Amino acid sequence: MGQVMWKAVERSLGPGFSRDKCEVKLVGTPLTHQRFLRRNRGTYGPAIEAGKDSFPGHPTPIPQLYCCGDSTFPGIGVPAVAASGAIVANSLVSVSQHSQLLDAVGI
Ligand SMILES: Cc1cc2nc3c(=O)[nH]c(=O)nc-3n(C[C@H](O)[C@H](O)[C@H](O)COP(=O)(O)OP(=O)(O)OC[C@H]3O[C@@H](n4cnc5c(N)ncnc54)[C@H](O)[C@@H]3O)c2cc1C
Incomplete structure (x- = not known):
């Protein structure tokens, strides 16, 4: 891990942290994501x-083709990704229609 990143980690974790105490070091880069x-x-x-x-x-x-996931609004993280799916669902079918469907299946 680069010197700049270690300095940032040490600064954010405080004076009790030392990089020498770190036993497992895993670095994520765009290559890792790919x-x-x-x-x-x-x-x-x-x-x-x-x-x-x-x-x-x-x-x-493409008409009727929508994207969701962390590359769309509202962004990164599982809750945000779920929200992007909900936004798309609500674009396709109104909230009241969703409620009717949930009532129909007994939820
Ligand atoms: C190390 C790490 C830690 C994280 N920790 C958290 C956390 O603690 N809490 C949190 O909320 N979020 C966390 N996140 C973020 C969260 O995991 C992502 O924002 C979320 O998983 C993105 O979901 P997604 O469905 O948009 O994309 P992904 O989960 O990346 O799903 C995309 C899928 O598409 C597939 N795919 C790609 N190309 C093709 C293709 N051509 N054909 C078919 N399939 C394809 C991929 O294999 C993959 O399964 C973390 C992310 C990372 C990397």
């Missing part, structure tokens, strides 16, 4: 285009 997570070119998180400051939405140029 190899183990099969992410396109090691990407991670929102696919924000250069020159734009907004998160990508869910529609695609």
Whole structure:
């Protein structure tokens, strides 16, 4: 791990932490993401285009085809990814229709 990263880790964990005490060191890079997570070119998180400051939405140029996942709004993390799926579901079918469907199946 690079010197800059170790300095940041030591600063955030406080004076009791020393890199010499660290027994397991695992470094994640875009290559790691590509190899183990099969992410396109090691990407991670929102696919924000250069020159734009907004998160990508869910529609695609293909009608009725939507994207969800951490490259779309609201971004990284399992809860955010689940929310992106919920946003797409609510784009396709209204909340009241979801409620009716849940009532119909007894949930
Ligand atoms: C080390 C690490 C720790 C993390 N810890 C947390 C945590 O503690 N809490 C948390 O909330 N989030 C955590 N995250 C983030 C979270 O895991 C991700 O944001 C989330 O899993 C992304 O979900 P996703 O469905 O968008 O993508 P992914 O989970 O990456 O799923 C994409 C899937 O598509 C598949 N795929 C790729 N290309 C193709 C293709 N051409 N054809 C078919 N399939 C393909 C991949 O194999 C993969 O299974 C962590 C991430 C990492 C890397």
